[in-house]
Amino acid sequence: MEKGARLYEGKAKILYATNDPDLVIQYFKDDATAFNAAKKGTVQEKGIMNNKISSKIFQFLEGHGIATHFVKMLSDREMLVRKVAIVPLEVIVRNKAAGSLCRNYGLQEGTVLAHPVMEFSYKCDALNDPLINDYHVLALSLATQEEIDTIKKYTFQINEIMKQFFKNLNLELIDFKLEFGRYKGKIILADEISPDTCRLWEIGTGKKMDKDRFRHDLGNIEEAYQEVLKRVTK
Numbered sequence: 001m002e003k004g005a006r007l008y009e010g011k012a013k014i015l016y017a018t019n020d021p022d023l024v025i026q027y028f029k030d031d032a033t034a035f036n037a038a039k040k041g042t043v044q045e046k047g048i049m050n051n052k053i054s055s056k057i058f059q060f061l062e063g064h065g066i067a068t069h070f071v072k073m074l075s076d077r078e079m080l081v082r083k084v085a086i087v088p089l090e091v092i093v094r095n096k097a098a099g100s101l102c103r104n105y106g107l108q109e110g111t112v113l114a115h116p117v118m119e120f121s122y123k124c125d126a127l128n129d130p131l132i133n134d135y136h137v138l139a140l141s142l143a144t145q146e147e148i149d150t151i152k153k154y155t156f157q158i159n160e161i162m163k164q165f166f167k168n169l170n171l172e173l174i175d176f177k178l179e180f181g182r183y184k185g186k187i188i189l190a191d192e193i194s195p196d197t198c199r200l201w202e203i204g205t206g207k208k209m210d211k212d213r214f215r216h217d218l219g220n221i222e223e224a225y226q227e228v229l230k231r232v233t234k
């Protein structure tokens, strides 16, 4: 697979063209940002760890009937993926209260939610990824009703599959963020699934094994990501 022009650079990844118009290379950087890039840093080998963790999870989801953009891992930092048009939504699921849910609604971290929460944020750095609902999605023509319904259905399925996947690794899936894309007329799962995009707490100890270690300067970030990688690939 030939690596072509750089198509897009985001905060944590770069996309490169290939000689196949349907495929692109997703390159994982070590850069870390939080709070819409107000906080910046690097996490040694994060790109390698997130590429490997994401690859495993995408393969696991594919095995459970979820269509994803994942094709194969090409190298430590590179994943070959289907070229999608990203739906500009961050689709968040929360099983327990943490992060912005606590800030916005006055909940204590770790509160068990009576029902999982699904949220949409409008993927727009200039606006700080504002929280939006289905009506905003339709009003701004970000997705059709049919696409919203498909995204919700897949997202709840993915939550069930991933909760069990991580539970088997002695990790609790507190919340996570997904992105979907359009590919040949269908909605498929895109982007990455990693400790950058999930909150994972070790069962028993409650230890945070995710990007909150970076966001809140908890230390031992690399070690936590390495431990997640070790469990995911064991």
Ligand code: TMP
Binding pocket: 092, 098, 099, 100, 101, 129, 175, 176, 177, 196, 197, 198, 199
């Ligand atoms: P939040 O509590 O900060 O809203 O985050 C909810 C989940 O979404 C958490 O697992 C982290 C993830 N997330 C991202 O992947 N990217 C983002 O830009 C944000 C704000 C959160």
Ligand code: ASP
Binding pocket: 011, 033, 034, 035, 036, 037, 038, 196, 211, 215
């Ligand atoms: N990824 C987001 C940022 O760059 C926020 C986060 O993950 O907390 O700022």
